[in-house]
Amino acid sequence: MSTNLEHNFVTELERNQNIVHKVCRIYTSNRDQHNDLFQEITIQLWKAYPKFRGDSKFSTWMYRVALNTAITLYRKSKRSVKTQDYESVIFKISSVDYDDTEEEQLKIMYKAIKQLSDIEKALIFLYLEDKNYREIAQTIGITEVNARVKMNRIKTKLKKILNP
Structure with missing residues (x-):
């Protein structure tokens, strides 16, 4: 994939990452599960991004992918979220720590x-x-x-x- 596509994706993800954190908060019960689900949602967003046509706002599309990923994983495991490695793409995303307090x-x-x-x-x-x-x-x-x-x-x- 082109570096421009990757740059646009990372920019949008950084701008809207609180959406993913909030979805993770609803569907997980501890920090490790939260981090695993965040990673899995990010992977699914990246995989789907080339097909994002811009028919809706990025945040609306992001909600849909994040919720579908969380629901699918939640239904598969019910207890823990299993993630997959996605070694072919390394993102440099400055993460905002999610406040647990x-x-x-x-x-x-x-x-x-x-x-x-x-x-x-x-x-x-x-x-x-x-x-x-x-x-x-x-x-x-x-x-x-x-x-x-x-x-x-x-x-x-x-x-x-x-x-x-």
Whole structure:
């Protein structure tokens, strides 16, 4: 692949890497799993990047690849994330350390979110990222009306989990 393509990819990944960290936070339970999933998502993004046509924003495309990768790996292993080596490409990405010292309320919310199904996790994640229902629907691959209905059900479910 061309160095220009690699440069553009690394620039976009650095600019949007918090998206990947947030997906990792929802689908993993410890630092090692987080790092492994981050690496696997990065590999999948790189593999898919040459096919990225720019029909949507890079961040929207990145959400879709990251969520699909996390869901696929989560379903395969349920306990630990297995990664693959991708030695043919070495990226020099300046990583922003992910802050594990979250406020207690955020920890409680993440614990509640982990009890949701895979698709519910993806929907609430995008909602918490301030994506509108059209963007959520486009990223997940459902209708906007369906996204609204599912989100209302998820909110109700989370309220029951948080306030039993």
